[in-house]
Amino acid sequence: MQSTVKQTAxxxxxxxxxxxxxxxxxxxxxxxxxxxxRALQLADDGQxxxxxxxxxxxxxxxxxxxxxxxxGQVFVTLxxxxxxxxxxxxxxxxxxxxxxxxxxxxxxxxxARQKARIATLEIRGLPEGAxxxxxxxxxxxxxxxxPVRVGVGTHxxxxxAEGYDSAxxxxxxxxxxxxxxxLALAKHVVEAPPRAPVVEQKLLPVDSLALSPEVSTPVxxxxxxxxxxxxxxxxxxxVGIVSGAVGVAVIAxxxxxxxxxxxxxxxAVTNWNQRLDSKATSLQAQAQDLATAANVGFIAxxxxxxxxxxxYIVGAQNSPTGKNDxxxxxxxxxxxxxxxxxxAGGTW
Numbered sequence: 001m002q003s004t005v006k007q008t009a010x011x012x013x014x015x016x017x018x019x020x021x022x023x024x025x026x027x028x029x030x031x032x033x034x035x036x037x038r039a040l041q042l043a044d045d046g047q048x049x050x051x052x053x054x055x056x057x058x059x060x061x062x063x064x065x066x067x068x069x070x071x072g073q074v075f076v077t078l079x080x081x082x083x084x085x086x087x088x089x090x091x092x093x094x095x096x097x098x099x100x101x102x103x104x105x106x107x108x109x110x111x112a113r114q115k116a117r118i119a120t121l122e123i124r125g126l127p128e129g130a131x132x133x134x135x136x137x138x139x140x141x142x143x144x145x146x147p148v149r150v151g152v153g154t155h156x157x158x159x160x161a162e163g164y165d166s167a168x169x170x171x172x173x174x175x176x177x178x179x180x181x182x183l184a185l186a187k188h189v190v191e192a193p194p195r196a197p198v199v200e201q202k203l204l205p206v207d208s209l210a211l212s213p214e215v216s217t218p219v220x221x222x223x224x225x226x227x228x229x230x231x232x233x234x235x236x237x238x239v240g241i242v243s244g245a246v247g248v249a250v251i252a253x254x255x256x257x258x259x260x261x262x263x264x265x266x267x268a269v270t271n272w273n274q275r276l277d278s279k280a281t282s283l284q285a286q287a288q289d290l291a292t293a294a295n296v297g298f299i300a301x302x303x304x305x306x307x308x309x310x311x312y313i314v315g316a317q318n319s320p321t322g323k324n325d326x327x328x329x330x331x332x333x334x335x336x337x338x339x340x341x342x343x344a345g346g347t348w
Contacts, residue, residue: 032061039070048074065094069107081114082149088114119173121148123157125184130161132183147178159183237315244308247301254297257290264290 039054051074059067068091075084088111092104099107123132126142133139135156139148142159152175158168164185173179264287271280 028061032058032064035061036067036070043074048078052078063094065091065098068094072107072110076110076114079151081117081151085111085114085118115176117152117175118149119152119175119177119179121150121155121157121171121173122178122180123148123183124180125182126159127161127164127185130159130164130185133158157181157183159185161185163188234315237312240308240311240313240315242308243304243311247304247306247308250297250301250304252301254294254301257294257297261287261290261294 035054035058039051039058042048042051042054052071055067055071055074058064059071068087072084072087072091075081075087088107092099092107123142123144126132126144128142130142131138132142132144133156134148134150142161150173152173154170154172156168156170158166160166165188167183167185169181169183171179171181264283268280268283268287271277271283
């Protein structure tokens with residue numbers, strides 16, 4: 001009993017696996033038949049573009065070669081020889097021996113007639129990757145190695161690429177023509193923004209200021225009558241500047257000596273701890289000499305710097321007014337072998 005049940009179940013599975021695909025294929029055939037008859041009705045009504053869509057949908061469902069013959073006929077009526085030849089050639093290839101000899105002869109004759117209405121274009125000169133359009137539809141990207149077939153008449157060929165200006169041309173071809181189309185793209189140049197105009201500013205002469213209504217007469221007279229005069233630095237201020245500079249230099253030298261004192265003193269202590277009394281005594285003596293030099297530097301430098309400040313302030317009250325009173329003083333650097341400094345001279 002159990003064996004019979006198993007065999008029955010297995011038989012049902014096999015039948016289901018066989019019937020299901022057949023049912024699906026039956027549905028596809030029915031759907032394809034609907035599209036096919038709808039295409040025939042559209043063709044009878046003169047709606048040939050719609051008929052092409054329906055015929056192709058029917059062929060996609062069944063891939064029956066007979067539909068290709070109908071597609072070829074519609075393309076012949078639409079005066080599209082390239083598409084008609086493609087459909088007829090696929091019809092002969094897919095149908096093979098299933099096509100009657102008389103029908104095959106008629107189709108081959110029609111193919112020859114349509115090929116006489118086809119021209120060939122060879123598109124050159126485009127940069128790699130440029131998109132080529134034929135009669136407003138994308139064709140392919142450059143380089144296009146295979147020749148392009150077109151029907152008899154005038155066709156628009158356009159191309160565009162990133163970084164290039166687009167280009168377009170028209171060609172008129174007759175049947176069985178072979179024409180080379182040179183379509184070059186110029187590199188796109190970004191124009192720089194225009195420069196702002198340069199406004200020249202002209203200075204008015206002093207004479208024109210006197211005549212200008214915007215400038216009062218007293219101001220113009222003052223500009224003409226009282227030119228700017230250079231006021232020289234007084235001799236007292238010069239001496240003050242030199243004294244201050246020397247004082248700062250002496251203070252700096254005293255500071256250096258003061259920094260060296262600690263190093264000598266620490267070295268002396270170290271040598272005393274190691275019982276190197278003679279060396280420690282020498283280092284301590286050096287430390288005392290440096291300390292003396294540092295004190296002298298601070299005192300002398302401070303005195304000179306203070307004197308320089310006083311002379312600089314006093315010199316401001318005795319600045320010359322530009323009159324030649326017969327007194328003058330000058331300072332100039334002196335550099336000789338073993339000597340360098342400032343020399344002063346003049347009359348008082």
